Amino acid sequence: MIVDIVQTLLNGLAAGAAYALLGVGFTMMFGVMRRLNLSYGATLMFGGYLGALLASRAGGALPDAALVLLAAAVTVAGATLAGLYVERLCFAPLRGRSGVAAMVSSFAVWMQIEEFSTWLLPLHTNPYPAPFNVASWQLGALTLRPEHLLTLLVAVLVAILLHRLLRASRFGLAVRTLSDSPAAAQAVGIDAGRTTLLAFLAASTVGGIGAWLVLVADQQVTPMFGMWSMAKGLIAMMLGGLGSIPGAVAGGLLLGVLEASGQALFGPQIRELIAWGALFLVLVLRPGGLFGRAAFDLDIAAHQRL
Amino acid sequence: MDFYYSLAQIIGFHTLLGLSAYIVLQTGQVTLAQAGFFAIGAYVAGMLTVLAGWHLVPAMIVAGLAAAIMACLVGFPALRVRGLMLVIATLAFGEAVRLFFFNFDYQIAKGDVKIGPLGGEGFRQIRWFPENGWTSFEIMLFVWAVVALVAGALWWIDRSRFGAVLRAVGEDELAAQSVGINLTAVKVTAMTIGGFIAGLGGSIYAHYTTHIEHANFNVLLATFAIAYPILGGLRSVFGTIVAVIFVQGFLVEGLRFMGDWRNLLFGALIVAAMNLRPHGLIDAATARRLARLFGREQRRA
Numbered sequence: 001m002i003v004d005i006v007q008t009l010l011n012g013l014a015a016g017a018a019y020a021l022l023g024v025g026f027t028m029m030f031g032v033m034r035r036l037n038l039s040y041g042a043t044l045m046f047g048g049y050l051g052a053l054l055a056s057r058a059g060g061a062l063p064d065a066a067l068v069l070l071a072a073a074v075t076v077a078g079a080t081l082a083g084l085y086v087e088r089l090c091f092a093p094l095r096g097r098s099g100v101a102a103m104v105s106s107f108a109v110w111m112q113i114e115e116f117s118t119w120l121l122p123l124h125t126n127p128y129p130a131p132f133n134v135a136s137w138q139l140g141a142l143t144l145r146p147e148h149l150l151t152l153l154v155a156v157l158v159a160i161l162l163h164r165l166l167r168a169s170r171f172g173l174a175v176r177t178l179s180d181s182p183a184a185a186q187a188v189g190i191d192a193g194r195t196t197l198l199a200f201l202a203a204s205t206v207g208g209i210g211a212w213l214v215l216v217a218d219q220q221v222t223p224m225f226g227m228w229s230m231a232k233g234l235i236a237m238m239l240g241g242l243g244s245i246p247g248a249v250a251g252g253l254l255l256g257v258l259e260a261s262g263q264a265l266f267g268p269q270i271r272e273l274i275a276w277g278a279l280f281l282v283l284v285l286r287p288g289g290l291f292g293r294a295a296f297d298l299d300i301a302a303h304q305r306l
Numbered sequence: 307m308d309f310y311y312s313l314a315q316i317i318g319f320h321t322l323l324g325l326s327a328y329i330v331l332q333t334g335q336v337t338l339a340q341a342g343f344f345a346i347g348a349y350v351a352g353m354l355t356v357l358a359g360w361h362l363v364p365a366m367i368v369a370g371l372a373a374a375i376m377a378c379l380v381g382f383p384a385l386r387v388r389g390l391m392l393v394i395a396t397l398a399f400g401e402a403v404r405l406f407f408f409n410f411d412y413q414i415a416k417g418d419v420k421i422g423p424l425g426g427e428g429f430r431q432i433r434w435f436p437e438n439g440w441t442s443f444e445i446m447l448f449v450w451a452v453v454a455l456v457a458g459a460l461w462w463i464d465r466s467r468f469g470a471v472l473r474a475v476g477e478d479e480l481a482a483q484s485v486g487i488n489l490t491a492v493k494v495t496a497m498t499i500g501g502f503i504a505g506l507g508g509s510i511y512a513h514y515t516t517h518i519e520h521a522n523f524n525v526l527l528a529t530f531a532i533a534y535p536i537l538g539g540l541r542s543v544f545g546t547i548v549a550v551i552f553v554q555g556f557l558v559e560g561l562r563f564m565g566d567w568r569n570l571l572f573g574a575l576i577v578a579a580m581n582l583r584p585h586g587l588i589d590a591a592t593a594r595r596l597a598r599l600f601g602r603e604q605r606r607a
Contacts, residue, residue, distance in 0.1 A: 036390060038529070100336060100536055107529050227525070231401070238394050273405040280398035284383040287391050 003141040008264045009257060014148030016236075016256020017155035018213040022229055023236025023248035024162065025207030031179035031243045032199040033095075035102050039086050039110035041230025042117075043204060044211035047079030048221040049117040051212070052126040059129075068131040075215070076208035082113055083204025087197055095193065110226070118223050130219045147217040158209055159249060165202070166245070175199045179243060207233065231272075235279045241289025251289065311442040315514050317554050318449035322507030323527070324534030324546040325456055329463070330500040331535050333493050334476035335388075339380060339396035341528035342403035343373040343501045347508025348518050349407060349423060355434040355513070357414055357422055362434050362513065366452075370505035377501025381494040400528050408520040428519025432512050449510055453547075456503055460543045472496055476540075504531075537579060539586020541593040548587055 022044075029037045051071035059067065090105040132146040166172035174195045178185040185192060211229055215221055232255065240251025255275060262274035282290060327340050351369035354360040360368075384395050413422035423429040435445055463469045474482040475492050483489055512518050534553065538545030579587065588596075 030390075034390075036393065100532075104529075104533050104536055107533065111526075234394065234397075242390070269409055273402060273409065276398045276401040276405060280395055280402060283387060283391055283395040283398065287387040 004264070007142055008260045010142065010144075010148070012257035012260030013253055014145070014151050014256070015260065016253035017151045018210050018217070018252075019232045019236045019255050020249040020252025021155055021158060021206055021210030021213065022233035023240065023252045024159075024245055025203040025205075025210065026230075026233040027237040027240075027243055027245060027248040028175075028203035028206065029200055030237070031245075032175060032196045033091055034182075035091060036106075037086065037091070038103060038106040038230070039082075039090070039113060040207065040233060041226035041228070042110040042113040043082035043086060044079050044207050044229045045221070045223070045226035046082040046113050046117050047075040047077070047208045048128065048211055048215050048225055049121055049126070050078035051075040051215065052128050052221050053120055055127060055129045056121070064129075065131075067129050071129045072212050075212045076205055079208030079211060080201055080204045083201055083207075084197075085109075085113075087200045091200070092193065092197070095196070114223065114226050117226075124222055126221050128215045128219055128221050130216050145217075147213075151213045151217065154209065154213055158206060162202075162206065162245070171195070171198065231275075235275050238279055239282055239290055244289070247289055254290070308442045311446045313555065313559055314446045315442075315449045315510075317550055318446070318453050319507045319510045319514060320530070320534070320554050321453050321547050321550045322456060322503055322510065323531045324538070324550050325460055325543060326500040326502075326504035326507060327531040328500075328535040328540070328543060328546050329460060329472070329496050329503070331532065331540055332469075332472040332476050333496045334479070335385065335493060335496070336393050336532060337396040337497070337500070338393055338525065338528040338532065339377070339384075339400045339403075340500065340504045340531035341523045341525070342400035343377055343504035344508035344511065344527065344531070345403055345407060345518075345520075345523035346373045346376055347505030348512035348523070349410075349429065349508075350505070351509030352429055352432040352512040352518065353412070353422065356429075356432055357412075362509075366506055366509040369509040370502040373505025373508065374498045374502035377504075378494060378498040381497035382490070385490060385493045385497065397525060397528065400523075400525065404520045404523050407523070426520065428517055429512075430517045432516045432518070434513050436516075445514070449514075452506060452510065456506065457543045457547065464543065535586075537587060539588040539593070541586070542588055542596075545586055545588035545593075552587070 026037070026040055029035075029040065051074050054071055054074050055067060058070075062070065086106060086109055090109055091102055094102045094105070130147075131150070135145075137144045137146070166175060174185070174190045175198075177188065177190055178192060178195055178199075182192065185195075207229075210233075211225075214229065215225075232252075236252035236255050237248045238251070239254055240247025240249070255278075258278055259271045259275055263271050323340060323344055326343065327337065330337050330340075347366075347369040350372045351362070351365045354365035354368060355362055358365075380396075380399055384392060384399065387395055407423065408426055410423050411425050413420045413424055421431055440448075463472070471482070471487055471492055474485075474487060475489060479489055482492075511522075515522075530553070534549045535546045537553070538547070538549030
């Protein structure tokens with residue numbers, strides 16, 4: 001019984017660590033732009049498809065270890081590159097103007113990127129290079145999957161690096177100022193366009209790393225991945241509190257644990273329903289998110305700009 | 307010719323979907339729940355005609371009311387939040403509805419086959435139109451009669467005192483509140499009317515395709531629902547109709563010959579439209595110009 005609970009918790013935290021990265025990427029974009037980037041999932045899917053494309057074209061020619069590393073690099077770079085495309089096309093021209101128009105534009109680009117990815121690899125299921133040959137290790141009664149350990153490790157590493165970047169660099173200071181108050185950022189001479197672009201790219205990179213971790217655990221990428229990763233990132237971000245990076249980490253971990261416990265109690269088909277139901281309840285009962293500080297004020301600011 | 311009748315039907319129920327979002331957008335609320343109400347309408351109407359053997363019209367009305375009640379219930383808590391929080395809360399609701407139907411089984415045996423919704427398999431054989439011998443042309447007339455009724459009612463609301471109240475809330479909540487408008491009542495009413503219209507649209511959709519499944523009612527459909535009125539402009543119901551014809555008639559059907567390139571161009575055209583006309587295809591200035599045009603003609607006549 002206790003073992004089951006610990007096992008569920010462990011599975012949940014491992015899945016949740018990847019969700020947390022997806023959520024952090026999403027929340028950073030929202031923080032600097034106050035805009036919801038609907039093509040976030042599609043850009044991650046594009047990165048994943050590039051990795052799978054590499055594996056299908058060059059799979060035999062490269063040693064396995066090189067393929068895994070190269071696929072990781074291509075996936076993260078692809079997500080960042082697609083992020084650049086989205087920012088320039090949907091958000092830069094409409095900065096400070098109609099938020100709804102930017103959202104609809106990013107929705108249209110979502111379909112565009114998704115279509116382009118499936119044009120690259122038309123199959124429904126595409127194998128993604130995975131680094132581990134061992135299926136799992138036994139530690140007493142517990143089962144440990146190497147992918148889970150990798151996910152936890154990488155997520156902690158990224159979180160530390162991101163914390164350094166945002167707390168101890170000039171760029172981080174500019175990003176935080178812009179997130180807290182666009183007017184103040186303008187007053188002290190921060191280049192909003194450049195800072196937004198760079199923060200957007202950093203967020204795409206973090207999201208790309210999260211996507212890579214998920215794909216390595218799944219060992220495949222499908223056309224559903226874009227929608228799926230955006231849903232997970234969105235729920236993680238909103239559970240924790242909009243615009244708050246520690247909140248997104250906590251929200252991602254909570255989402256992972258909620259899903260794993262729901263699955264353990266009621267079966268796998270209830271997983272997604274629990275995730276969306278929890279999001280609806282949290283938003284309605286505590287609009288600022290579970291751990292949000294002043295996220296509700298941010299929302300009012302966002303509303304005024306919308 | 308059947309192709310064009312069928313296309314007109316598609317444009318018809320998409321217009322209803324767009325109009326259901328139009329009235330909610332009038333109050334300044336961006337909602338992604340419309341696909342959920344559309345799904346409720348589709349499943350309820352399908353179950354009433356197929357399982358209970360009802361006539362389509364009462365089934366549609368009951369389906370619309372079911373969606374409206376749901377919209378009212380969701381509206382009270384959901385409209386406490388605003389802006390992006392509302393977008394995401396309604397998205398969560400829409401997805402929860404979709405996943406509910408993904409897990410929803412209610413089958414009864416009719417003869418030697420089992421009919422009714424079956425989870426991920428969907429709900430097959432909603433064949434009220436062919437069973438009653440309706441031709442494609444008649445279905446089209448029926449669909450557009452419903453659209454005309456709904457669009458006419460919304461057009462009238464736009465010109466009534468209630469329409470002014472809706473727009474006042476949409477323009478500036480604080481100002482509206484300070485002249486004594488009850489924000490919650492107005493927003494929930496708009497949401498309920500929107501739910502009813504989406505339910506009507508969903509019930510037509512179910513009988514048009516004859517086979518519905520949860521995946522039809524995803525966030526893509528919900529985004530289409532708000533994209534139509536935003537693309538068309540919030541000044542007139544005709545904007546929404548023009549936008550649906552532009553998207554479904556031109557972008558989706560008209561560009562079919564382009565094959566794989568269609569969706570790429572589709573995205574580009576919508577981005578271009580939003581960049582060039584951020585307030586919609588028919589914005590305030592166009593609406594004024596149209597009104598002046600018609601006004602002058604009336605004076606001459």
